[in-house]
Amino acid sequence: MAVEIVEVGPRDGLQNESALVSTAAKIAYIEALIAAGARRIEATSFVHPKRVPQMADAEAVMAGVPRRDDVRYIGLVVNERGLDRALAAGVDEVNVVVVATETFSERNQGMSVADALRSFGAISGRARAAGLRVTATIGAAFGCPFEGEVNPQRVAGLVKSCVDAGADEIALADTIGVGVPADVARLIAVSREVTDLPLRFHFHNTRNTGYANALAAVEGGATALDASAGGIGGCPFAPAATGNIATEDLTYALRRSGVASGLELSGVIRAAALIEKELGAEVPALLGRAGDFPGGSPETGV
Amino acid sequence: MAVEIVEVGPRDGLQNESALVSTAAKIAYIEALIAAGARRIEATSFVHPKRVPQMADAEAVMAGVPRRDDVRYIGLVVNERGLDRALAAGVDEVNVVVVATETFSERNQGMSVADALRSFGAISGRARAAGLRVTATIGAAFGCPFEGEVNPQRVAGLVKSCVDAGADEIALADTIGVGVPADVARLIAVSREVTDLPLRFHFHNTRNTGYANALAAVEGGATALDASAGGIGGCPFAPAATGNIATEDLTYALRRSGVASGLELSGVIRAAALIEKELGAEVPALLGRAGDFPGGSPETGV
Known part of the structure; x- marks a missing residue:
């Protein structure tokens, strides 16, 4: 079994940390991640610098990262202005968030879900025309901080709309970290009724269910999992809470479960130590x- | 589906915290846990006070806890002297640890595994004669900090020895927090080849796999899970690491997974807050x- 880990520390991780990290440090973090085996990296987001000052250097980050045929960089965009910037900066893929509930969509993106879907269609069409792969991330797919539970059928409807509007991949995000493996299985089932596109998952470990969810997603056939080295990122809706599932902890769990990810644990730990030093606070x-535990499976040693 | 949570915060939790907590605070912690629905509590251990000063007040704790027909107290014992004390203190059950590897057994209990099994037999016989239930906990069943991987067949052999020596329940402990759900399934399978006694699991979240393991254990038919309110306890072999899986986080995951545990989340959070204050450090x-979901969004207040 295998799964691709999409490294989102440089984007979702740093975007939700209060400390501002220098462009040079971001690039060093990304270089360390590549050295650890990361091959698909959400490097930055192209949003208004007043809204997300942590990502104000998006162009400078993209200009500074190593370009290799085997490494793909993703830029998060929320509108066509962002897409213009992402195209000019030379990203390989774009990720566009459509939030599952009206209240969260209005607060997060200042538009209704219907408008977000229209915007996704416009972004997707232009990005694909430019040769880029497009991911639609359904935000708050497992629950909303404002509206509470989200009906899986509503999520499936949004998945279908995004597929119809030209997505190459669907990502389901537990933005506030409320889901459990049973929710993962349910969302995979309803999504599979409307699409056979690759499914990617984005988990936060806000309530300590993130790693169980990640393993359940792999079990259910997910092709990609987001994670951030160090587990940085926090949750803007629960200020004291932890962030994304951590790439190194996920790498450990996958390796011991016999699931190949292409990542090398000690290298990821080094990347996390680097960003921990920049942030000046212990990462989650x-x-x-704890340290690694002898290289792998009980009998053979991986 | 249902599972019993054995609250081990007062024993395994406090035993591994450097702060010494007063007897009165321990009793208040236990009372808060009972108010939250805890009905089976590992209240203390009867070991030499020089080895484990945190548990030196075992008799005073047992003399002070509320006695109710629906609450069972477990005392951990490592030898017959400890059993004498546990019997005199009036515990309802005893838990005896047999470590899976020679090196760990020598370091932890100062005896070989064979001697530990003989000791278990002696303790078990006398405890059962006194009308107490006896649990055999196989320590380091998922991996050893000194010897590395532990062969599941070795664990199964120890399970069989403990069953033959009179255990009423078998607990499999991931003492250093290295296991993943596949390990849980494997250990359940090999244990089921040698016994149909109730299986209990003891997980540490040292490497962020504890909750996935707990859910896997329930899935595999485990009847009981250890957890500590607050997730206190740490790991003596990885000083910076987190401790037992937390009762409140487990309660959340189980409730949302449709597994009844009898615990009420807000009550467990209150018990954890109480011990957090005593320890003077943020619990894991x-x-x-993060707060409950939905019963409490960040906006509305829990």
């Missing part, structure tokens, strides 16, 4: 503190 | 920080 990831 | 559990 546990592998850096 | 996340539910107290």
Whole structure:
């Protein structure tokens, strides 16, 4: 079994940290991630710098990262102005968020869900015409901080709309970290009724269910999982909470479960240590503190 | 589906915290846990006070806890002297640890595994004669900090020895937090080849796999799971690491997975807050920080 880990530390991780990290440090973090085996990296987001000052250097980051045929960079965009910037900066893929509930969509993106879907269609069409792959991320697919539970059928409807509007991949995001493996299985089932596109998942470990969810997603056939080295990122709706599932902790769990990810644990721990130093606060990831446990499976050693 | 949560915060939790907590605070913690629905509590251990000063007040704790027909107290014992004390203190059950590897057994209990099994037999016989239920906990069943991987067949052999020596329940402990759900399934399978006794699991979240393991254990038919309110406890072999899986985080995951545990989340969070204050340091559990869902969004207040 195998799954691709999409490294989102440089984007979703740093975007939700209060500390501002220099462009040079972001690039060093990305270089360390590539050295650890990361091959698909959400490097930055092209949003208004007043809204997300942590990502104000998007162009400079993209200008500074190493360009290799085997590494793809993703830029997050929320509108066509962002797409213009992403295209000019030379990203390989774009990720566009459509939030599952009206209240969260209005607060997060200042538009209704219907408008977000229209915007996704416009972005998707132009990005694909430019040769870029397009991911539609359904935000708050497992629950909304304002509206509470989200009906899986509503999520499936949004998945279908995004597929029809030209997505190459669907990502389902547990933005506030409320889901459990049973929710993952349910969302995979309803999504599979409307599409056979690759499914990617984005988990936060806000309530300590993120790793169980990640393993359940792999079990259910997900092709990609988002994670951030160090587990940085937090949750804007629960200020004291932890962030994305950590790449190193996920790498450990996958390796011991016999699932190939292409990542090398000690390298990811090094990347996390680097960004931990920049942020000046202990990261939530546990592998850096606990240490690896003998290279793998009980019988053979991976 | 249902599973019993064995609250081990007062024993395994406090035993591994450097702060010494007063007897009165321990009793208040236990009372808060009972108010939250805890009905089976590992209240203390009867070991030499020089080895584990945190548990030196075992008799005073047992003399002070509320006695109710619906609440069972477990005392951990490692030898017959400990059993004498546990019997005199009036515990309802004893838990005896047999470590899976020679090196860990020598370091932890100062005896070989064979001697530990003989000791278990002696303790078990006398405890059962006194009308107490006896649990055999196989320590380091998922991996050893000194010897590395532990062969599941070795664990199964120890399970069989403990069953033959009179255990009423078998607990499999991931003492250093290295396992993944596949390990849980494998250990359940090999244990089921040698016994149909109730299986209990003890997970540490040292490498962020504890909750996935707990859900996997329930899925595999485990009847009981250990957890500590607050997730207190740490790991003596990885000083910076987190401790037992947290009762409140487990309660959340189980409730949302449709598994009844009898615990009420807000009550467990209150018990954890109480012990957090005593320890003077933030506990690893996340539910107290993130808040329940839906019963409490960040906006509306929990």
